[in-house]
Amino acid sequence: MKVTDEMIDRLSHLARLEFKNNEKEEIKNDLSNVLSFVEKLSELNTSGIEPLVYVNEDENILRKDISMKSITKQEALKNSPQHDSDYFKVPKVLQKK
Numbered sequence: 879m880k881v882t883d884e885m886i887d888r889l890s891h892l893a894r895l896e897f898k899n900n901e902k903e904e905i906k907n908d909l910s911n912v913l914s915f916v917e918k919l920s921e922l923n924t925s926g927i928e929p930l931v932y933v934n935e936d937e938n939i940l941r942k943d944i945s946m947k948s949i950t951k952q953e954a955l956k957n958s959p960q961h962d963s964d965y966f967k968v969p970k971v972l973q974k975k
Contacts, residue, residue: 879917881910 886902886909897905951964960967 879913881906881913885909 883902883906886897886906889909890897890902890905955961955964955966958966
């Protein structure tokens with residue numbers, strides 16, 4: 879694929895970037911290098927290779943997420959130093975200036 883000035887202008891518009899002329903040439907060279915690398919990768923024979931889903935083969939070693947009975951709202955509030963009927967009361971941490 880040939881990288882043209884029009885392609886760079888279109889990509890810069892889509893990405894909302896602005897390039898000076900010398901920067902545009904650098905971007906053009908960099909994009910050409912990236913595309914040539916991708917073309918080189920497409921030469922590889924990947925038949926019989928399964929797609930990589932995970933980088934490593936480790937499994938989840940965390941415990942199972944099991945639903946169990948927890949304390950009620952009233953039980954939690956009775957251990958609080960300050961509360962009203964539904965909420966914990968805490969001191970203000972933000973002040974208006």
